[in-house]
Amino acid sequence: MRVTLWGVRGSLPSPRAGTMRYGANTSCVEVGVTGASLVVLDAGSGLFRLRESAWATASRVDLLLTHLHMDHVVGLGFIADVFGPDQELHLWGPASPGADLRSRLGRYLSPPLFPARIDDLPRTISIHEVPAGGMDLPELEVRADWVCHPGPTLGYRLSDGLTSVAYIPDHEPALAGGTRFASSPEWTSGHDLAEGVDLLLHDSQYTEAEYSARMSWGHSSVRDALIFAAATGARHLVTVHHDPSHDDHHLDEMLDLAREAGPHPFELTMGSEGAAFELHPPHSDR
């Protein structure tokens, strides 16, 4: 399985001279096995960069949304610029008791917020609400579960039968767990999605000082992401959803502090745009 990051910024795209190394685009991750089909996780502004991917022309593309906050869906309006008319497109997202997924997406993809309506986009897109527990896609098994973040928000775990990746880009596990956070798997939001996973892409937006002033905003500190990764037995933590105010230098410092807090029972990487991860089963020949 190959996992490529096309957007690792949270909340707001943040292009400026000091953010080019880790990247300025909001959440978008590509997951593929053979290239015959493709899974895209979230449609932030990073979706536009997916055009650079050799697998962007896969005959079938499944785009999985964790939730409908703007930084995770803003790229949808330009989906016709990324995928061609001959590609089968499926868009998946969280259910909500209020309105169906198409209606909720239509709040963005309609005037005055967008010049075209979702039904007018020059692409045929099949829209689905993620079924309870997840679904099987052509090359990947998808598990989905609700995670602690404002509004109906899913985390995903993808597996090809040999390797697995968990994607929880917007998550505040410490808020849900309180004193039991991470010490009790039973009471830790997202635990089962990330348990023993080969690659964990997890919200790590804040420093500890920032988080203390932003509790309940729905995001995690780097420290809590480290705790979560250790508690779930993830093999490799990639921090994502970088705060738009954090430039490359600041992110370097956050990474240094995170490394100093180790040793960690997992590999640690600060997610950056364009980074690719080839997942191999343990003890396989690489």
Add this chain to the structure above:
Amino acid sequence: MPQRPLTAILARRLAELLAQGLLLVDAEGRVLFWNEPGEALIGRTWADAAPVSVGDLVDIMGLVGEAGGAVSADELPLSTALAEGRTCHRSFAQRDGGMARRIAMTAFPLDAPDGRRQGAIAVLWDEPGE
């Protein structure tokens, strides 16, 4: 033990922080938690509780009908919330040694955004006599 549903995790967190008595059950009617204010009304600490189900609560709490008659587990608001997916309220008399008091209970279901029933939660309070 598999992870609890997010609704249960968040409900427990809320229950721990509130001054009202709260009791949480899973979709199968197994009691997951009651908070400290609830302990005073239930008559037992959560830490001392053996695995408990909704069906055990009548005896644990010493509940009888307001007219003094027996109460079945099915008559508990939690049972209605689980079975019928609606909010339900009822008051009971509680035998507490030689004293009787009124306990009110309002329960509602915990349904995930996709509609799956993941449990129910009840708020309990001491209802002043008339």
